[in-house]
Amino acid sequence: MGEEHQQQSIQNPNPNRITKEQFLNWKRQKDADASARKAEVARKREEDIAAGAVQMNGRELFLHEPWVFDNTLY
Numbered sequence: 001m002g003e004e005h006q007q008q009s010i011q012n013p014n015p016n017r018i019t020k021e022q023f024l025n026w027k028r029q030k031d032a033d034a035s036a037r038k039a040e041v042a043r044k045r046e047e048d049i050a051a052g053a054v055q056m057n058g059r060e061l062f063l064h065e066p067w068v069f070d071n072t073l074y
Contacts, residue, residue: 049064
């Protein structure tokens with residue numbers, strides 16, 4: 001078992017090696033994609049709320065119609 005591992009490491013001394021710069025570029029791209037995807041979902045949610053296609057949660061209701069939470073009438 002030790003000989004097989006040693007032979008594999010001789011054949012391929014640095015398998016899947018990446019540089020710090022490559023990793024940071026990948027990470028920036030991944031974060032940018034995630035941010036764009038999140039922004040698109042938020043935009044679509046806002047459009048659906050404005051159109052009345054979806055029900056608002058408590059936070060969205062408070063932000064869009066704060067008069068609903070006005071307790072001065074009671």
